[in-house]
Amino acid sequence: MKKLITIAAIAALALGTTLVARELMVKGSDTLLNLVQNLAEAFSAAQPDVTVSVTGGGSGVGINAIMSNETDIADASRSIKSKEISTARANGVNPTEYVIAIDGVCIIANASNPVEKLTIEQLGQIYQGKIANWNAVGGPNKKVSLYGRQPSSGTFVYVRDEAVKAEYAASMRQMNGNAQIVEGVKADEGGIGYVGVGYAREAGIKVLSLSKDGTNYYSPLDKASVDAGTYPLARPLFQYTNGKAKGDAKTFIEFELSAAGQKIVADQGFYPVTEGFQAKNEAKLQ
């Protein structure tokens, strides 16, 4: 009898362990939030014993959490800073970077605006407030209205650092999300804004091509130019783990990078990972 009870107890324990869902925590970037939530839903459908919990708060929150070993995966729309790597290492954490998608930040204008393209320098001067009328860049005699994100947004930081290269003009309207920027520019004939590529294919707005040198212009809607890095505002979207991803984190990242995962990336309006990043990812997943 005692033997039977012992066997039954062990079997119950083993069964219970199998049935209890494991939780995988993903924390960080708001840019990645919807995308990773969609990936998580698809992943959990295939792996019902793993619950993926995805929260936002910003790239900084995610990176701080991985530095403190408080999350399994950190989402970030910017790369980890040197200071953060140093602090993480001092705490015994080895931040390891994966690129799971590519974002092409689109510069949008009102559909009625005849301007089709800008150089990065012109874009910078527009957002600094130095070019205040569209006629200075071949457009109509109309005042430029600036739309952008709020300071806590990684996209705000990215566009400032890569294009504006100075402080934004005080007149820029700070919007809380991509959709708000689109609505603002749609309703404003002088409007200009920046949004993720997933938000750019809408009636009422047009996407401007950009050039670094004033000779060759590239559109963010052209996947080839985003993949090649010739589009000036293409940026990778990152996830970080402590050391090489292991266990459920490894399985989830492998799913994100699989054909099924990358289809979800494309459906959400981002671009799939380029070959170069994929090769680096695979090396870290071995």
Place this chain on the structure above:
Amino acid sequence: MIPSNMKGQNRMKRTVIALLLAILAAGSVYAIDPGQSELEYNGWFRYMNQSTKLDITNPTASRSLIERNYWRASHQWTSQLFSKLTLDFLSSSSYADGASVRIKEAYMDMALPMVKDFVLTAGMQKHYFSEIYSWDYTHPDKSLADAQGVCASADYGVTVNGFLPKGLGELQLGAYNGEGYKVTGAKNSIAPELLANLRLTPFAGVQVGASVFSKAKEIAPYANNKKGRNSDNTKFELGDTANMDRFAFSPMAKVAIGPVSLTGEYIMFDYTRKFSYYSLTKDSSGNVVDSTLKENSKDYAQSGIDLLPVVSLMSRKLEVFGRFSTWERKEQSGDSMPVNLAKSLTRYGAGFNWYFLRRAGGAKPAAMFQFAWVREQPRTEGADPVDTFMAQFRFEWNHVLSAL
């Protein structure tokens, strides 16, 4: 065909433009964004019981105090300019109403052009020596350099500080007033304190580094108790006593593996104290008829180690720590440097931290309880150990205000 002088001018123009763009694109090392402000509060309520040989029911000291009551305000003016003010509304029996206010930080940061992740800081700021500046009070007591008076935790100065590329570590170079944050006034900056600190994190789990500071002369922080005439009227001691040639060096190392970490440091601290006196010449009646100014000096050499092991348990809700430190003070006597046993000691103890809540990101506490026992054993023959128990609640929060 473009004339060569115009080519040169164009090249110069492009170089200047590139330089200006690089300056403007110095980027941000800060946690908040331009136009944002951050408010922070640290409130530490402590009970402390001190007794001899664990006789806690007959303590030599038993008190409640607000150990720290920091109010911090910082603002990101632009992506290159940042400022911070920290006031400490502390309680202490030294003050008439049991409380006072100190400035702990008041500085402006400017991101350095063309040197990524480095800033120039001017004002009252952290003192980047040994574990002082990075001490996060995992153990509620002070760091060794702070506790032994090697230097203050903050001081007036100008520093260049920042992070090395690829997470390799951090570097600080500074010139401070060197008298500590409590001292200001007419006798400041007799000689600046020059400081350098380097921390390297070559790979996860290891941090090594060292810091050094040097100051030629201080103001006179010590009252010369012997000032005036001595009993046989052969000497008149002057009151002004200043420490000279103050020098401190501290290597450190930290190892962190999973939930366990061990931080260790060694500190050596030397200085010379100069004394001035008049040697008096008396006549047969005992009256002073002549005097000669003479100087004397005394060397001090101090050193110690500090070890702090910490174990994180229960998903970082509980930390258990130990601590072991030594301090030895040698004072010149003639040609030798005997140990001053009364001022040399060994300290050891243990404690724990319970984190009720951590702030967003999980690094810093929001609400926690700390308990620690520290035994201090002076090296004087027959001296009894002093036991200190500390129980402390810490409440800390920060709030970022976006641009209005």
